[in-house]
Amino acid sequence: MNLFLDAAPGSEVAHGALGCMVSLDEMADRRPRPLADGEVIDLGGKRVRHIDTPHVPRAWEARVLFEESILTLLCGGSVHPPGRWSRRHRR
Secondary structure: OHHHHHHOOOOOOOHHHHHHHHHHHHOOOOOOOOOOOOOOEEEEEEEEEEEOOOOOOOOOEEEEEEOOOOOEEEOOOOOOOOHHHHHHHHO
């Protein structure tokens, strides 16, 4: 993330307010932009809506993004590598 911020000085990191508080405030070289639940970012022809989804798929700061122009839901963390965590929660 910080390499991207260095390469694009006018860019900013955006995440839900809880995600900013939990980790990004300390990790990012520049202060991240906290997004409210349902807030839309216009990316120049693409509109991305931030939707808080606490604990879904995993973390309490989880969220999904909905790209409104092509009706696509973007969900991080929905695919986990095989391992102890995956086997334990498959029941």
